[in-house]
Amino acid sequence: MIKRKWMIIDGNSLLNRTFYALPPLTNTKGIHTNAIYGFASILMKIIDEEKPDYMGVAFDERKPTFRHKDFKEYKAGRLKMPEELAEQFPLLKEMLKSFGIEMVSLEGYEADDLIGTLSRYGEEQGLEVNIITGDRDAFQLASDQVIIWYTKKGISHLDKINKEEILKKYEINPKQLIDVKGLMGDKSDNIPGVPGIGEKTALKLIKEYGSIEEIYHNIDKISGKKLKENLEKYKEQAILSKKLGTIVRNIPIEIQLEDFKLKNPYNKKIIQLFREWEFSSLLEKIGVQKTPTLLQQKTLEYQEIINIEQLKSILKLIEKEKILYLQWLLEGKNHRKKFLEGLGIARKNGQLYLLNLENLEITKVLGEMKEIFENEKIKKIGHNLKEFMVFLFLYNIRLEGLKFDTYIAAYLLEPSENKYDLSLLVAKYLNQSILGEEQILGKGKKSKQYKDISYQEKSDFLINQLDGIIKLYTVLKEKIDEQNMTSLYYDIELPLIEVLASMENLGFHVEKEKLKELSKEFGEKIDLLTNEIYQLAGEEFNINSPKQLGQILFEKLKLPVIKRTKTGYSTNIEVLERLKDKHPIIEKIMEIRQLTKLKSTYVDGLMDLIDPETQNIHSSFNQTMTSTGRISSSDPNLQNIPIKMEMGRRIRKVFVPKNSQSYLVDADYSQIELRVLAHISGDEDLIDAFNREQDIHTHTASQVFNVDIQKVTPLMRSRAKAVNFGIVYGISDFGLSRDLNISRAEAKKYIDNYFAKYHRVKEYMEEIVEIAKKQGYVTTLFGRRRYLPELQSRNYNIRSMGERLALNTPIQGTAADIIKIAMVNVYKRLKESQMQSKIILQVHDELIIEAVENELEQVEKIMIEEMENAADLKVALKVDISYGKSWYDTK
Template structure:
């Protein structure tokens, strides 16, 4: 087995969030490498093993081509410091490692693989570099890491041919033709992978292509091949892995031996790799200590009486900390029965307080534990602790002192992750497998609830969860601190958990009679539109069937078919909008679709979502869904209530205060993202508009269209507004042209004029993309990170997407940081003043307060003050406010 040390360490570093031990040493690359090392050595059990590394000195490739690997981003210091640590560990593992001046790691791997094959050995090469596929053969397999380092694809010679239609040797020729941006190998300009493969399938090699150059189809392709012949041949030489490096290696040196246990244990402890200690084959002297560190604790003690409960309270008071998790008989903490609670007193015991067998019920528990839960001086620790807050609010207990949530912490470290379950985090950080909720309860028709499984299974499940939370806490917290996100975590995201829990618990009242009335009205309009469409069509048909609709529009009515799909005619909104000038049926279909969606999604959907006991909808507010830091709303999504059409806006009329003693106060940040852009870019013209209170869209229109302010027409202002907000989202000339229904040439002119006038904005857009490429991530003003591997993609579309995200994330993410901070401050101030008014909804840039009528003026003053001063940027934050007896009335 030959392991490409440089490749695997780089991949691990970029795949895992930055980890740091208590001494400030970065460890994520080393940890990821070792995880992969143990995985492949345990699976393949090699007899001989070597880890190959690059040396910093120039290679023969640099001598032949001075620009080889030029322009590569400098290795981040956080990664650079991990190379010597990894090499030290490899030595303690008693694993052979090699690096040679003048050659790269892949040349050493190529040479070692040749030696292995010549000695009749099966060879396994482990790497993240696709270039190694040229070494695949009947006796050599290439294990290619994918998706960070977690997945592996195995290639022998046949697998390469099946996947790429080329032999491993032809891979060298392919790279000679298409070049390699990451290595700065030029290749032949204009020849990509598809063209290269096509040529090689026909002519076998670069030599074969040039021997048959007159037969090449395509004048331009032939010209490029002829012009860059020497470059193609040189590029092939640069791409070829050398298999004859003069190294004096005896196979016996590569025999896999027992590691130096004591040194490994010491360094793993120092680096805080507790989960890797179990990988060491232990002797009697070290076995007991290490195993105790890595095994899960015994199952929790089951608590069945109040005396035991009081003993736990005394332990918690002494410890000043508790980890806890309620077991709910279902997925909804607002309504489902509570079966028990798991409690961990940090390094001491775990307990499970059972509510099902008569000794203690949930009321007993909350009566006894109320003071502990509401004591701010006792630290509360959990995972998705919002559920614990909601359960407690049901029992009139308001938890204080929440200090850590492993789910929220991991979200900050990797906002692109889709799974934040404890099972996933235990696997990723601790290399420990715990049973998932899905495994325990089952899925589909056979799915059980916690109430249907045994008490023993519940106790086992919760014991492991508490232990994993404990082990994750220090790891996640140290990473958050090392990435300068401690203020964001402790002052914004953790306090926000209580805010969102409160909003979910309180809910938003819906006037059911008004909603049903609106549904009836929509039904009547849908019937009228349906008949009108039938009249235009000359027959009845299923309007909701794209196939039948396509036949009516394009075969019967002979309308121009603007777009076709694999299954027939396209009848999407863009096509129908293009037909509105051609035939009136198109506009009727668009109206029909809009009303049908409003009726099904927002009338029928809301009716089914209303809680019959409270008369409210209790949306779930999610902290870990978006990559930019925005809060999302689901079941139902209250952030997506339509506002662009009159009918859509009327949905908001059904959202009302809970009684006649209250009104709604809606506070909305004015153009917050443009203000953040002005501040981040530090653009003098953009800042001036906000500092002087000018209409930013009129000001932009005057700049873009080169007219005086008084000459700006409504159309100019409207188009400038689209440019302003388009710039925030990294819009292209194509996107702007489509939005404004103008030519791409006009759209490009608008964008060019904008960037010509707002010079610092242009500079920001260029710098933030370069910064994102260099670091691998971009940041908000509170240092929220978003990792952007897309910026390094060879695919133009993916890379362009990454560039748009690099421009947009610091702006949208900073706006999200600001409103989250405002939410926390507003929520805390309402509680501090003991007001009856309460925060019930956030929709991106706006907050809605259900305000007690006697408190309205006080609420408006505190809202304006706390929102406008949530954070200091170098332009003012402005809040617009309205009150009303429905959400509709506040707009």
């Protein structure tokens, strides 16, 4: 007979485990989600693989338990929970409620006691009980019917521990583990135990005598003078420790098994919650599409263009009307070298035309349309015009006269969304349904290409998309005006499209031979370090194997064990940092890891991305990826070339001008976000420091540490710098303590001192939060909006996150707007002056131009003028400018 299965989860333990196992993760609303994402992943794995009949989650209460009454120091010294974790507890409970999973807690008892009581009840009911926890104390509950699932590695691995496993490993029964803990104590819970007794001795004593009580009945038989003395001296402490470590299995709680029955976990509520938290991968696992399934395509009337003469006559009409709607189907992995699989155009009156590319030659079509495309008086309207612009560069055609891009408009209206597909926008703003690309082509391994679907299917899809653009244009244009983003849209975002398209097309030249030399040099350095490590270890081994490395460090070299894993010892960066002073091999291992990462990702990785025709790297520049308005870079991410290590900085040496007679000019805003903060807050001390051109980090250090500016040490300045930038990003004391490797108390003191000295910054933060609560959003100085629904949440922690977003978004967003204005104006000046020098890269607050030698002086002048005058602030915008024969030389 198959037993019914009950899964009981230690809620606090599992959430803590997933929080520290996964990297920081937030959704586009800024809510921390790494712990609940990990928790949900484990839950779904259990539900799908184990198919439990019953499920429950036990939680600790915040109030003291009976153990605190017995021993006031119980669990004393535990660090306060990080704010980023605390805010996820209510989210977890909301998620469990949506799953339909019963939750239990009881004042005066810990989750362990609830789990112990539930598991005993489950045994009595003849169930197979499974306990999921990261707490070894639960091992004492293992029995013929109770299995412990112990979380050891990340969120993917759970060890199943049953009674037999414990007998095999410890040679005692599970209940005797309580006696072992009573003797050895538990530092994590501050249970004292008996001094001088570790696990090995405790196990030996319990194997021989069976329990703590029996040890004391036979105290005269104990060999070892010191051991006997300690046992006698700390008898009461040993008995108390056993009591503290014993899980209570009969707490007064009424249990109704039916309350724990798992019925329909993958319901509408959990799907809605996962969408809100942007858990796309989890939605896919339960078979939910990222977007709702839409209706079949409407049949629209359109005219098919099957010959060049037809095209010419229609282009004449468009030339008179001065409006051209565009939609295209492009295909291909290389964003610069895509193939045109479909093209639709529309006139001012909404008449739709489909170019039959099966009958028409693409080069002839584009040749005929070149004059229209390059006529800036004929205004173009489309969706993601940059993509088409980059494609046209292949045919030496420039797309001029951009009037409206529905893709960019949708981004400004909803900056926190992660997709702006036409199908979604048509559904949202027009309440109509058209198919999206994913729905017509599919996704994943089974996805098709446009060339694989029928001509009619492709044609209907394209025409419906084009019709959607025409209708969206009217609606989105009005909304942009209504929300006072007209200038932001037409003066900043729309002209930026051309700038980014030009940058993508030009690319950044790379000296492949130098990259090869660097690869060889890094390889030789890695080989040298490898041999040095072998010498220090006294043998050869696989340095990249954590298991083998652990054996060398902790078994052969006898270094102190910091952390264990299922397969042996942890050798992650945190462990190595703590061992740095213990043996010279550690520094070598850290260095070889960094070098290997640099070589594989940034040297050999870049080599594969060099265009064989141009010998340039052509990155994609993304205009709609961040809710603050910052531009991002991908394929490759040139904004992420490492600069902290000298070996990493040297990678920039391979980035050089295409023409050997040219230079790279690098202009970088000096502390732009802090200057924006000074302007927005109106803090006189900050404004004065900037206007007197003081070093702002040194100035802040003198204020925060209350010392004369001449006595500020490099360490003080470094910490003040972290505080300065941390304030801009709404950093918590937990985050600052982690960044600076200091205590949270010290981090909190730094932040408090900062606000005491820069009181208007504190006032600004309070004021902007109140404004955000009233209007539901915040804006940059240029009108960019970010909506903050978090501020209306009933959940305290979510509201707190909304407050942090409210205070830092105007600063980050305004800085992003300023660099965009500078890019547009610099580009325009270069273009109007018909200069050969071009913008080739933007990295956050930094702009790089490839300048021909005879234009160098003029380029520097244009960059300084346009960047420093991009905004009129209470503090001057300052630009640090330099030039050289490589990107490395400019710094």
